[in-house]
Amino acid sequence: MRVTVDAVLCEGNAVCAGLVPEVFYVDDSDELTILASEVPPELADRVREAVRCCPKMALELHE
Template sequence: MKVTVDWDLCDGNGVCAIEAPAVFEIDDDDELRVLREEIVADDHASVESAVRVCPKRALRLES
């Protein structure tokens, strides 16, 4: 499974970093960073949650 970000939609609000901190973080410039695109089984539930709660619908999980 892989997570992708639509950078045109993302406003860097950081909700995803709260839901899945092992995969997303907000850097010192308040920009979203994807720490790893390939999602391991242990992070699957938290990334699914991050995708669901993204207010801009900028995240997507792909097989």
């Protein structure tokens, strides 16, 4: 599973980083970085939740 971000839609709200800091990081400039090119299986459910909770729907899963 991979997760990607649409940088145009992302506002850096950091909801995803709050839910899965092992995969998502938002810096002081509100730029989102995805830390894992492939989501570890043990984090898959949490990443799915982060994608669902994104207020701008900027995250996409590729399973």
